[in-house]
Amino acid sequence: MRPPKPVIGFYPKFIVKKYLQQLQSIMRKFSIFLFLCLFYTFSSLAQNPLRVSIKGIVQDTSSDVLAGATVMLLQPKDSALVNFSRANDKGIFEFRNVKNAHYILKISYVGYIPYQQLISPSVKEIVDLGTIGIKPISKELLEVVVKTARAPLTIKGDTIEYDARSFKVPQGSTVEDLLRRLPGMEVDAQGNIKAQGKDIKKVLVDGKAFFGDDPKAATKNLGAETISKVQVFNDKSEQAKLTGVDDGKKEKAINLELKDEYKKGAFGKITAAVGTDSRTALRGNYNRFNKKEQFSILGYGNNINETGVNWSDYGEFKGNNTFNQNDNGDFGFGGGGRYYYSNGDGITNNFDGRGFTKNGGGGVNYNFDNKKTKLSTSYFYNQTRLTLDQYQSKKTFLQDNSFTTIDTTNQSNFRGNHSIGTRFEQMVDSSNTVIAKVNLRFSTNTIATKEAERNFSEANALRTATELNNSSDVSSFNLTSNIIYRHKFKKKGRTFAFSTGYNVNNSDGTENLNSTSKFLNAGTVADQIRALGQLNNNANRQNLLKGSALFMEPLSKKIYWESFYNFSTDNREVGRDAFNAKLANQRMDSLSTYYKNNISYNRFGTSMRYSHSGVNVTLGLAALRIDLDGKLYPRKDAQLISSISRNYNEVTPYIGADIELKSNTYLSFNYNLNIDAPQIADLQPVINNNNPFYLSTGNPDLSPEKSHSLGTYFYKFDPATFLNINLWADYSYYLSQVVYNQTVDPTTFVTRTRPENLSGGRRFSSGLYTGFPIIKTKLTVNVNSSLNVSSNPTYINGVLNQNNTQNYEFRLGFSLTPSEKLIISANGRLGFGIIKYTISEAQNQHIRNNSLDASVKWNFAKKTFLETNLDYTNYRNDRFDFNQDIPIFNCSVRRLFLKENKLEVRLAAFDIFNKRQSIVQQGYQNTVSNLTALTLARYFMLSLTYNMKGHVDKLKKNQGWE
Amino acid sequence: MKNSIIIIALFALSFQTYAQQNEGIIHFTRTTYWTKLNGTLSYLSKQEKEKQAYMFGGKDDWKEYTLLFFNEKESRYTHSEEQSEESEGYSWRKEEYNIRRNFEKNTMNDAVEMLGKVYLIEDSLQVPNWKILNDIKDVAGHICMKAMIQDTVKNQKIIAWFAQDIPVSAGPERLYGLPGLILALDINDGAVTVEASRIESKKLTTELDLPKKQKGKKINDAAYQEMLRKFIQEKIKEERNPFWIIRY
Missing domain, CATH: 2.170.130.10 (TonB-dependent receptor, plug domain)
Structure with a gap:
């Protein structure tokens, strides 16, 4: 039998000699124990008592008894605690009736070196250890122990x-x-x-x-x-x-x-892919980090409609700066806004499904975080070149008439952005924090559009036809900056926060408008053809200065009083010089403008909140004032033509309630009166004639939008069955809404719109989501249904039209995981929309979008995966005689190679049936439209991905937070 | 001469600590570090864990406050009314969690809400399998010794630091049975830490009394552990974090 290995912890003085002496003495003791152990192992063959009592007296080196010392009996093999006791006021301890076995006796007392002694099975029934002297810890060592809390x-x-x-x-x-x-x-x-x-x-x-x-x-x-x-x-x-x-x-x-x-680390991956029809993609990222710093590089380029990276790659790029807390400096009702948020910075893929794009981008990011100071800075450039071909047919209803517009558009569009962002957070001390953020963006956008538009009468006779050839070139500069300061007072719960921000939005651009329009009903030949050649020079400037303050005071343990103040002043300058390209580039005064606007916003709000064991109810009231000030000039540096000055004063109530009930039930309710200042473009009293058949003019007399909004939410989770139910309903009612009233010429169908305030618009939406397992861990079902009802009023040729829409959607999904290696899911969706127009009740529309999708993920051989999905959608509108099936079938096989699965080879087939196109059916105001755009259809692709950290070689059941 | 100063200093120190605080309230701060907690889940790949740490490390902590009422015979561990800084004055409902230990009668009488139901765990106190380790450290002004225990149901390695000078076998969470009062816990290398911030020595009045009427389903500790084990196993199989729902 091997003697137990001693586990000895002791605490030497910082004197080498003494330390070595101690070490030697321990070694000596240890050899005695070894001997004793061996001895007792042999002697235990003789009859030993089964149970013994162990006793002794604890003293210190100057023979004072140590009353209250902790005495423990441990098992030698793993230090498991068998029994413990305390020395009495005479320093005596005793363990009665314990098993006769090997023990470590451990004695500890504050200020003394823990004492350890091996005890072996005894031949006698009482093991008297006699007097045990334990040594005090030296003063300097005690300080080390107490202060650094480390041996x-x-x-x-x-x-x-x-x-x-x-x-x-x-x-x-x-x-x-x-x-x-x-x-x-x-x-x-x-x-x-x-x-x-x-x-x-x-x-x-x-x-x-x-x-x-x-x-x-x-x-x-x-x-x-x-x-x-x-x-x-x-x-x-x-x-x-x-x-x-x-x-x-x-x-x-x-x-x-x-x-x-x-401890440093690095990770990264690179993917290269080639496909049929010269489809290629390349993307890679590399990160280096240590505990305080993170550095990353990201780059991509492709012609497969990925305008940016996915959220997972974005997260790796931004590292611990992906989500930030407390970044919202616009304080209002319901606290200071302590939530995590992330916006994707325009780096993430935002392709809308239409057209073909070539994309490229790349950047660097650096984060520093030592708990007190956090600094993040990044630079990113990205660009997208879009080629779009789309076909739209739109039916417009008038009071006793209707017409159809057929549009064929070919557009090429180039967007490029440089963005630089910095965020700095400093915890000055435990009660003061400062956050500063600056983002800069330089962008260019070049668009060339060729469009053919034809208007047909109700009897399907061609009335007008126009060919447009427009182009524009805009470069813009954008700055947003923000400083937030937070202070916590000594009194717990009392806080103060202050923020100030400065934003700049400048853009300069030219527009080239060329069109030829044919009016087939016109009386004279001269009126039959109209040609437009116009050059616009646009220069827009905006700067916004804002500030906010928030103060929170706990009135009692359950009642909080919160007050905030918001201020902003928004200065805008809009300049447009229009020139007639057909008339020696003469300035077209009626289409040119120069105006300056200032909107100042002041809001003061205060609220009381009751907060106790899951019940949080807030009641608040805010007073706000909006001052609009507009000055109109014929051109820059010219005499003022007219000016408008308006102000609005409002008092807005707020009610909010969050209630957490027993058994995982959660309820919330809120009511708001929203006031939104009009969009500045809507206030601009100048004609936008980019499309000669759709002319819009601003309205300087607009007043703010004003709406009541109500929202409720209910959530319940039953942990026993894993059933979860989510129910929500939102309602809003407009006391004043900015709507675009139309005047339509009954013969040429030229439409003029003008924004005006109207009341009566309503929106209601409600939804239900529930999911539960039918067979736990194997088969889950989820049901999702929603309802959207809205009523939007507009005046069409002076007649009020109510556009009432109802959209119903019902989804049912199953997810089946019969084994670790196979995941199957199937979902069905029924979508039904009814659009009614009070102006022309016979024209009510029924739009249907139904779909079925199924996917299989199968790890069918070692490190080899098959992933396939079929998405079958039917788009239907009987009145349009529109009925289109779009089956999209994708399939891919991938296999992992090399050590740690660092290499992934993937062969993928996209849209095997070659059917993909983008279809949008919608109805609003007095129209119903149907848009079809071409986009990337069938292609095959082989891709190689090398991941420094290796790929995961199993299927994931949940996507988790990715 | 020098030695005698040391001895005097030590005496002063031992007198200070000798005034034993065998009755009072301990204020604990319980911190959950979510990326570390997620790091203990078996179904997440190494890559996913590293990525979580990379994106959320350093700002994944969640603080709660708890109280331990104790005397030599009994203890009760429960939530504190105190709200954490993160709550900004919002109050979340706290699940029923009252851990009662009676060392004289050797009984536990716990009211624990789990999966939406309150369970009354009534059982005798079994001797926990503590291992005593060598390190010592200072927690809230008390020199503590290190002990370790393995929770096989929740798959946790728990390090406890117990005060040498408070001879009470009580502790935070559901832990007990050491020669001194447990003042700090470290579960699975810092996934959850519980540390005493303040020790209030005072005479308790009704804090340790059992409520007259306790609602809930009575079960014994073995049945409770079995229920936990089953639930954790199911959730892990589903690849979902069981500790979003139950206490870590």
Whole structure:
């Protein structure tokens, strides 16, 4: 029987000699124990009592009894606690009737070195240990223990481990300087190291050789502050390692364990793909990090309609700056807005399904975080070149008439953006925090549009036809900046926050409008053809200054009082010079404009909240004032023509309730009165004639939109059956809504729109989502249904038209995971829309979009996966005689190769039936439209992805947060 | 001469601590580090865990406050009314969680809400399988010794730090049975930490009394553990985090 390995922790003085003496004495004791153990192992063959009593007296070195000392009996093999007791006021302890076995007796007392002693099975029924003297911890060591809460040195087997943080060295010291301070360690002038008198042949860093075999390479070059632990151990000789035969020769070696923050890492991946029809894609990212810093590079280029990266890659790029808390400085009802949010920065894919795009982008990101200071900065450039061909047919209803517009558009569009962002957060101290953010964006956008538009009468006779050839070139500059300061007062719950921001939005551009229109009903030949050649020079300037303050005061444990103030002043300058290209580029005064607008916004709000055990109810009231100030000039630097000045004062109530009930039930309700200032473009009193058949003019007399909104939400989760139910309903009613009233010429169908305020618009939406397992962990079902009802009024040729729409949607889905290697899901969706127009009741529309999709993920062989999905959608509108089936079938096989599955090879087929196109059916105001756009259809692609960290070689049941 | 100063200093210190605080209230801060907690889930790949740490490390902590009422015979551990900074004055409903231990009668009487139901766990106190380790550290002004226990149901390695100078076997969460009062816990390398921030020595009045009427389903500890085990197993199989629903 091998004697138990002692686990000894002790705390030496910083005197090498004494430390070595102690070590020797322990070794001596240990050999006595060894002997005793062996002895008792033999002697226990004789009849020993089954149960014994163990007793003794605890004293300190000056023979004072230590009353109340903790005495423990541990099992030698794993230090398991068997029994414990306390020394009485005479220092006597006793364990009665314990099993006669091997024990470690451990005595601890505050200010004393924990004492350990091995006890072996006894031949007698009473084991009297006599007087046990325990030693006080030296004063300096006690300080180390109490202050750093760490033991500076421990012994595990034949390894001595020093806690580097307990040995203070001056800043900038090397590991060599640190070693000089460790008890038992010697370093000579040349840097040669000895531990317990023996030469150190090898220095490892985190268990790995550091730049070859020279032990000085690490100790002379590494900074002491990077080290958390120094371990001295006996290593097998190189010979022994090579042959695998332990020759008994031991060499002293040192292992330096790095602190976590100096643990560096890197990850990254690169994907290259080629496909049929010269489809290609390349994307890659590389990240390096340590505990404080993160650095990343991301780049992509493709012609497969990926205008950006996915959210997962975006998260890796932005690292710990992806989600930020407390970034909203626009305080209002319902707290300071402490939520995480992320916006994708325009780097994420936002392709809308129409057309063909070529995309490219790349950037760098750097984050620094040492808990107190957080700094993130990034630069990104991205561009997209879009080629779009689309066909739209739109039917417009008038009071006793209707007409159809057929539009064929070919557009090419180039967008390029440079963006630079910086975020800085400083925790000044535990009660003050400052966040500063600056984002800059430079963009260019070039659009060329060729459009053919034809208007047909109700009897399907061609009335007008126009060919447009427009182009525009805009470059813009955008700055947003924001500083938020938060202060926590000594009184718990009392907080103050202040924010200020400055935004700039400038754009300069030219527009080239060319069109030829034929009016087939016109009386005279001169009226039959109209040609337009116009050049617009646009210059828009906006700067916005804003500030917000928030104060929160706990009135009692359950009542909070919250007040906020918002201020902003928004200055805009819009300039357009229109020139007639057909008349020697003469300025067209009627289509030119220059105006300046200022909107100031002031809001003060206050609320009371009751907050107690899951019930949070807020009642609030805000007073706001909007001042609109507009000045109109014929051109820049000219005499003022007219000016408008308006102000609106409103009082808006707020009610909010969040209630968390027993058994996982949650309820919320809120009511708001919303006031929104009119869009500045709608106030612009100038004609937009980009399309000669659809002319819009602004209205300087607009007043703000005003609406009541109500929302409720109910959630319940039953953990026993895993059933969850979500129910919600939202309603809003417009007291004043900005709508685009129309005047339509009954013969030419030229439409003029003008924004005006109207009341009576309504919206109601409601939904239900529920999901539960039919067979736990195997088969889940979910039901999702929603209802949207809205009523939107507009005046058409002076007659009020109510556009009432009802949209119903019902989804049913199943997800089946029969094994770890197979995941099947199937979903069905029925969508039904009814659109009614009070102006022309016979024209009510019924739009249907039904779909069925099924997907299979199958890990059918080792490291090999098949993924396939079929999405079958039917678009239908009987009145249009429109009935289109779009079956999209994708299939791919991928296999993982190399060590740690670093390489993934994937062969994918997209849209195998070659049917993909984009279809949008919708009805609004007095129209119903149907849009079809071409987009990327069938292609096959082979892609290779190399991931430094390897790919996951199993199927994921849930996408999780990705 | 120098030695005698040390001895005097030590005496002063031992007197200070000798005034044993065997009755009072301990204020604990319980912090959950979600990325570390998720890091203990077996179904997440190494890549996913590293990515979570990369994106959320350093801002994944969630603080709660708890109280332990104790004397030499009994203890009760429950939520504190105190709200964390993160709550911004919003109050969330706290699940029923009252852990009662009677060391004299050797009984537990816990009211624990789990999966929407309150369970009354009534059982005798079994001797927990603590291992005593060598390190010592200071928690809230008390020098504590290190002990370790394995929770095989929740698959947790729990490190407890117990005060040498408070001879009470009570502790936070459902832990007990050490020679001194447990002042700090570290579950699975810092996924959840519970640490005493303040120790209030005072005479307790009714804090330890059993409520007259307790609503809930009575079960024994083994049945409760079995229920936990089954639930965790099911959720892990579904690849969902069971500790979004139950206490870690």
